[in-house]
Amino acid sequence: MKLVNCKYDILAFIAGAHSCGVAYFKKGELIVVLEEERLVRIKPFKDFEKNIERYPIASITCLINDYGVDLDKIDFFTSFLKYEDTFFLSDYFDFTIPQQKFLKFDHHEAHAATSYYLSGFQEPALCFCADASGGNGYNSKTYIGENGQLRYVEGITNNRMSLGHFYAALTEILGFKRLKDEGKVVGLSSHGKLWEQLYHKWNNVLRIEGTKTNLDGHHIESGGIYQQMYGVIFQEFGSKYWKSDECLSDMAFTGQYIFEQKVIELLNNMHNKYPNIHNLALSGGIFANVKLNKRINELDWVKEVFVAPPMGDEGLALGCGLLALKRFNPELKPFKMDMYLGNEYSEQQISDAAGAILPEWTFYPLEENWEWITELLLQKKIIGLYQGRSEHGPRALGNRSIICDCTDPDTYKRLNDRLHRNDFMPFAPAVIEEDAERIFEVTKSKYTANFMTLLYDTKPEFKESIPTIVHPIDKTARIQIVRPESNGLFHKILSNYKAKTGIGCLVNTSFNVHNEPIVEYPENAFAHLNSGIIDYLITPKGIWEKK
Numbered sequence: 001m002k003l004v005n006c007k008y009d010i011l012a013f014i015a016g017a018h019s020c021g022v023a024y025f026k027k028g029e030l031i032v033v034l035e036e037e038r039l040v041r042i043k044p045f046k047d048f049e050k051n052i053e054r055y056p057i058a059s060i061t062c063l064i065n066d067y068g069v070d071l072d073k074i075d076f077f078t079s080f081l082k083y084e085d086t087f088f089l090s091d092y093f094d095f096t097i098p099q100q101k102f103l104k105f106d107h108h109e110a111h112a113a114t115s116y117y118l119s120g121f122q123e124p125a126l127c128f129c130a131d132a133s134g135g136n137g138y139n140s141k142t143y144i145g146e147n148g149q150l151r152y153v154e155g156i157t158n159n160r161m162s163l164g165h166f167y168a169a170l171t172e173i174l175g176f177k178r179l180k181d182e183g184k185v186v187g188l189s190s191h192g193k194l195w196e197q198l199y200h201k202w203n204n205v206l207r208i209e210g211t212k213t214n215l216d217g218h219h220i221e222s223g224g225i226y227q228q229m230y231g232v233i234f235q236e237f238g239s240k241y242w243k244s245d246e247c248l249s250d251m252a253f254t255g256q257y258i259f260e261q262k263v264i265e266l267l268n269n270m271h272n273k274y275p276n277i278h279n280l281a282l283s284g285g286i287f288a289n290v291k292l293n294k295r296i297n298e299l300d301w302v303k304e305v306f307v308a309p310p311m312g313d314e315g316l317a318l319g320c321g322l323l324a325l326k327r328f329n330p331e332l333k334p335f336k337m338d339m340y341l342g343n344e345y346s347e348q349q350i351s352d353a354a355g356a357i358l359p360e361w362t363f364y365p366l367e368e369n370w371e372w373i374t375e376l377l378l379q380k381k382i383i384g385l386y387q388g389r390s391e392h393g394p395r396a397l398g399n400r401s402i403i404c405d406c407t408d409p410d411t412y413k414r415l416n417d418r419l420h421r422n423d424f425m426p427f428a429p430a431v432i433e434e435d436a437e438r439i440f441e442v443t444k445s446k447y448t449a450n451f452m453t454l455l456y457d458t459k460p461e462f463k464e465s466i467p468t469i470v471h472p473i474d475k476t477a478r479i480q481i482v483r484p485e486s487n488g489l490f491h492k493i494l495s496n497y498k499a500k501t502g503i504g505c506l507v508n509t510s511f512n513v514h515n516e517p518i519v520e521y522p523e524n525a526f527a528h529l530n531s532g533i534i535d536y537l538i539t540p541k542g543i544w545e546k547k
Contacts (some may be wrong), residue, residue, distance in 0.1 A: 004325060005329070008249050010025040012058070013317055015085070016313070023318045025325060033310075034342060035059070079104070080107040082106070107136045110315075111141075118336070131164040139164060146245075147333070170256075170259070173225070186289055188248065194254055221348050236433055279305075283319075287308070303444065307451070307454065310394070339397060341397070342392055344388055364542050366541055380404065380411060384538065385490065387538070397508035405468070428452055429480070430507075432491060432495060436481045437502070439505060449480070450481050452480045457476055482494055513528075
C-alpha cells in the first residue's frame with residue numbers, strides 16, 4: 001500500500017524477549033510486515049527462566065530471498081532497540097548498520113503510532129498505550145494525535161504499578177503462563193461471579209491516582225503486584241484456591257472486574273483532563289483484552305474507539321516504520337487499511353505443498369463449486385481458508401482462518417476438540433457488513449469491528465440461534481465485519497451461506513491448533529488437512545479433499 005511519496009527505503013525491525021519481526025517500506029509503500037513466529041513456527045512468549053533473546057533472523061532472510069532486499073541499499077533502519085542491540089545482524093548476515101542510518105524510537109511511541117496512523121481519525125484522538133513494561137522506564141504513555149502529529153502528554157513510570165503486570169499476575173495465579181495466556185483468563189472470567197472478599201483485598205493492590213497508578217518500588221518483572229496478589233490467595237484464603245473450577249472462574253471474574261474498573265477510572269480521569277477529545281486510539285498488550293475494550297467503547301463520552309489490530313509488541317516494527325516515514329514525510333496522516341500485510345504463496349507453491357504432504361487428494365475448481373461449499377458448511381464440515389497474504393496481528397481475518405457453521409451447539413465442542421482448545425475460550429464470528437447491525441449491537445466503532453478487537457452484544461432474537469459464536473454466559477461476540485472489497489472470496493462464502501440460511505455469519509477462528517502459530521506455509525495448511533484437523537481446504541483456485 002502506497003502511504004506517501006518518499007525517496008527512502010526503510011527497514012523497521014524488533015527483537016527481544018518475546019515478539020520479533022520486520023516491516024519493510026519501499027519509497028513510501030508498505031511492502032510487507034513479517035512476524036518471526038509464523039516463519040520459525042514457535043509461538044512467542046517470555047521465558048523467565050532462560051531469558052532468551054529472540055531476533056528476526058528468518059524475517060530478514062525472507063526479505064533478502066523473497067523480496068530482493070539488499071541490506072547495503074536500505075536508506076534507514078529503525079527500531080525501539082538501542083543501536084548496540086542491532087549488532088546481531090553482523091553475526092547472522094555479516095552486516096553492521098551504519099550509525100547514521102539508524103533511527104531509534106520510543107517503545108510506547110511506536111505503539112501509539114500503530115494505533116493512531118491506522119485509525120483513520122481526522123479529528124483529534126487520545127492515544128493511550130499500556131502494557132507490562134516498555135523497557136523504557138514506563139509501563140504506559142499517553143499521546144494526543146492531531147493533524148497527523150503525535151504529541152506526548154504524560155506517562156506512568158515503572159516505579160508505579162503496571163496495568164499489564166496486574167493482569168499478568170492474575171494469569172499466573174490461575175495456572176497459566178504470564179505474558180502469553182492472558183486471553184484464556186478473559187474467556188474464563190465470563191464463567192465466574194464476583195468473589196467479594198477477594199475483591200476487597202485485590203482492589204487495593206492497584207489504585208488509580210488521577211492519571212497515574214499508585215507508587216510501587218519493586219523490580220518491574222518480579223515484585224510487588226505478584227507478591228501482594230499471591231499473598232492474598234495463599235495466606236488469607238488457603239486451600240480454597242484449589243478446591244473447584246468455580247473458585248478459579250470466580251477469581252478470573254474478580255480480577256477482570258477490578259482490571260476493567262481501574263482502566264475505566266484512568267480513562268475517565270484523562271477525559272476530565274482533555275474534555276474536548278472523544279476519539280480513542282488504543283495499543284499495547286492490555287488491549288488484547290476484548291472485554292475491557294467493550295467497556296471502553298460503551299463509555300458515554302467516547303465517540304469512536306480504534307484498537308490497533310497488532311496491539312501487542314508484534315505491531316512495534318510497523319509502528320517504528322510509520323514514525324520513520326512521518327519524520328521524512330510530514331504529510332502522513334491517519335488512514336484506513338486492511339491487515340493483509342504478510343506473505344502470499346503462489347498456486348504452484350500450494351500445489352507442490354499438496355503433493356509433498358497429502359498421500360492422495362481430490363481437487364475441485366472453485367468457480368464450479370461455490371454452492372457445494374455452502375452444502376459442506378450446512379453438513380457441519382470444518383473448512384480451512386488459505387488465500388492471499390497472511391494477516392498481521394493475532395487475529396485471523398479470512399486468509400488464514402478455519403470456518404464452519406455457527407448454528408449447531410455441538411460444533412463448539414467438536415471444534416474445540418479438533419484444535420485442542422479450552423472450552424471456556426469462545427469462538428468468534430465473521431459477518432457480512434449488511435448483517436453486522438442486524439445481528440449485533442454495532443452502534444459505533446464499526447471500522448474497528450473489521451479486526452476482531454472489540455466485543456459486541458448480540459441482539460436478543462439471535463442469542464440462541466448462533467450458539468457457536470456467542471459466549472454461552474454473557475452472549476457477546478468478538479465480530480469481524482467482512483466487506484467484498486476487503487476479502488471477496490470470504491464475503492462470497494458468507495453471502496452464499498446467508499442465501500441458504502438467512503444468517504450471514506460463520507465461525508472464524510485462527511488456522512492453527514492450540515499453542516501453535518497461525519499457519520504460514522502451504523505445507524502447514526495441508527498438514528492440518530492430512531491430520532484431520534480440518535475436513536476441507538479452500539485455496540484461491542479450488543477445494544482440496546484428502547482421499
